[in-house]
Amino acid sequence: MFPGATTDREAASYVVVGAPLDATTTFQPGTRFGPDRVRKFAETYDDYDRRTDSRFSALGVHDAGDVRPWDDVEAYLDHLAAELRSVVYDDATPLLLGGEHTVTYAGVDAVDPDVLVVADAHLDLREAYDGNPWNHACVTRRCLDDLGVDRAVIVGARTGSEAEWERAADADVEVIPPEDAREWLDALDGEDAFGDDSVYCSVDVDALDPAYAPGTGTMEPFGLEPREVRDFVRAVAPYADGFDVVEVNDRDDGQAAALAGKLLREFVYAHAAGENGPGE
Template identity: 80%
Template sequence: MFPGATADRDPASYVVVGAPLDATTTFQPGTRFGPDRVRRFAETYDDYDHATGSHFSALGVHDAGDVHPWDDVPAYLDHLAAELRSVTYGDAIPLLLGGEHTVTYAGVDAVAPDTLVVVDAHLDLRDEYGGNPWNHACVTRRELDDLGVERAVIVGARTGSEAEWDRATEGDVEVVPPADAGDWIAEVATDPDTLGGDTYLSVDIDGLDPGFAPGTGTMEPFGLTPREVRDLVRGVAPHAIGFDVVEVNDRDDGQAAALAGKLCREFVYRHADAAAHDGD
């Protein structure tokens, strides 16, 4: 169980769902261990958040366990999307713990956002990788082309194929490189209309510099700092209808999982605080 996720399912405001998919990782596998590892390394965090004056255990978080994958990735994603959609039917926010980044497709399918904000080192705009359109390197492309997401903002991107960079010039994609992330985060904080409607927030842990989060499959230097990603999560959370953190594996001493668990908690604290003050 995710620490502090003590609410019953029916009255819950947030539902944690693990998706330990590890089918298409292209360098270092191990994302199948991600959800349990995130739960484990979140155990040391205090329940009380001084910034919002709230207790995590009082915010209505339920842990529904894992949706275990099988070999047919598209079928698994359809099933996972149905499980996450059932969360929204109860007026709760799904909190998805990956698993490889492909699972974000199910989260986006379940909540149907206008905008996808994704923290990622990679553009993930390939139409296929190694002949597989469901590879984790294709997930943002699938969400744009197949699910009809109106706009994707990729924060922290610093690598991609030539074809991906060409796709990123189209009007439905905005790339925010690491050097510009602080300005973009500040803009969202002062003008939420920057997001353009209901938003799904996905954090690929490799968006952070691997010096901070080495436990991931495809490390890419010169990335974001933990504080930058924390501030991004704080700024986007009040306007988000779904959240995930993905691509954590077991190839470090817990640094990536600890960050992932902390970012999940930051999302809940800030989303709940904004909901409590809505209309003030």
């Protein structure tokens, strides 16, 4: 169980779902261990958050456990989306723990947002990778082309194929490189940041510089700082109808998992404060 996720499923405002998919990792595998590893390294965090004056255990979080994958990735994603859609139907917010980034497709499918806002080192805009359109390197492309997402904002991206950069030049994609992330976050501060658009928030831990999160499948230097990703989650959370943190593996001493668990908590604190904060 994710620490502090003590609410019964029927009464939950937030539902944690693990998705330990590890089918298409192209360099260092191990994302099958990601959800449990995130839970483990979140055990030491204090329940109380001074910034929002709230307790995580009082915000209605339930941990529904893992949806175990199988070899057919497309079929698994359909099944995972159905599980997450049941959370949405119950007027709760899904919190997805990956697993490789491909699982974001299921979260987006369940939430049906207008905008996908993702922190990621990679564009993930390939039509296919090694002939497979369900590879983790294609997930943002699948969300745009197959699920009808109107726009993708990719924060922290610093690498991609030539074809991906050409796709990123289209009007429905906005790329914020790491060096511009702070300026983008500052500009996002405001009640109408996304207008009337619904939002899904995804964090691939490889968005962070690998000095901070080495436990991930495809490390890419010159990435985001932990505080930048924390502030990214805090800024987007009040507008988001779903959240995931993905690509954590077991190839470090817990740095990536500790960050992922903290980011999930930051999302809940900020989301709850945005909807039910003082004066609202």
